[in-house]
Amino acid sequence: DTGVSQDPRHKITKRGQNVTFRCDPISEHNRLYWYRQTLGQGPEFLTYFQNEAQLEKSRLLSDRFSAERPKGSFSTLEIQRTEQGDSAMYLCASSYPGRHGNTIYFGEGSWLTVV
Amino acid sequence: RKEVEQDPGPFNVPEGATVAFNCTYSNSASQSFFWYRQDCRKEPKLLMSVYSSGNEDGRFTAQLNRASQYISLLIRDSKLSDSATYLCVSHGGSQGNLIFGKGTKLSVKP
Numbered sequence: 001d002t003g004v005s006q007d008p009r010h011k012i013t014k015r016g017q018n019v020t021f022r023c024d025p026i027s028e029h030n031r032l033y034w035y036r037q038t039l040g041q042g043p044e045f046l047t048y049f050q051n052e053a054q055l056e057k058s059r060l061l062s063d064r065f066s067a068e069r070p071k072g073s074f075s076t077l078e079i080q081r082t083e084q085g086d087s088a089m090y091l092c093a094s095s096y097p098g099r100h101g102n103t104i105y106f107g108e109g110s111w112l113t114v115v
Numbered sequence: 116r117k118e119v120e121q122d123p124g125p126f127n128v129p130e131g132a133t134v135a136f137n138c139t140y141s142n143s144a145s146q147s148f149f150w151y152r153q154d155c156r157k158e159p160k161l162l163m164s165v166y167s168s169g170n171e172d173g174r175f176t177a178q179l180n181r182a183s184q185y186i187s188l189l190i191r192d193s194k195l196s197d198s199a200t201y202l203c204v205s206h207g208g209s210q211g212n213l214i215f216g217k218g219t220k221l222s223v224k225p
Binding site (some may be wrong): 033035040041043044046048056058078089091102103104105106107108109 | 119123147149156157158159160161164194202206213214215216217218
């Protein structure tokens with residue numbers, strides 16, 4: 001499978017615990033994005049990387065959230081001291097901007113439920 | 116004002132109908148636009164890019180009106196399998212990220 005892969009696909013955690021999600025982008029893609037989606041809403045941008053550099057972070061990305069892409073390949077998104085409001089689907093996407101635009105491709109998402 | 120706005124629907128149409136969705140965007144610096152399709156509890160998937168000259172892909176036609184800052188999607192001869200949420204997306208300016216609308220839900224009935 002050469003698509004974007006995310007792990008774990010589902011996570012149930014108790015409030016206050018830390019969780020980490022991993023994303024493996026399409027291999028030749030240099031951009032990697034994290035989005036969050038709740039029921040009835042479109043995906044909301046969290047952050048993106050170009051290679052290993054984190055170029056943009058949304059104000060939605062509070063201090064409890066941190067994302068890394070240390071070698072410019074896979075990325076991790078960590079949420080510390082989870083709250084019930086963090087329950088959502090966390091989507092990773094990747095792209096390779098070029099003269100044909102910047103089409104991004106999503107992984108299947110990681111569902112987080114905070115109880 | 117939201118950067119990308121869509122009518123959430125739902126649009127309930129019979130098979131074979133033609134249905135149109137509109138979307139408005141607020142950032143005049145946006146350069147690229149897309150329609151994504153999302154099935155329930157699945158990830159968004161690219162349906163088509165939207166070009167200034169308009170573009171067509173089978174039963175789907177997308178149009179961009181930069182002067183009015185809106186994007187449209189027309190679906191002809193609706194199929195049951197077209198039932199999904201359609202997300203309008205803008206990209207550009209100084210931002211690297213894509214901005215999504217909340218989506219328009221389409222339900223095609225037999």
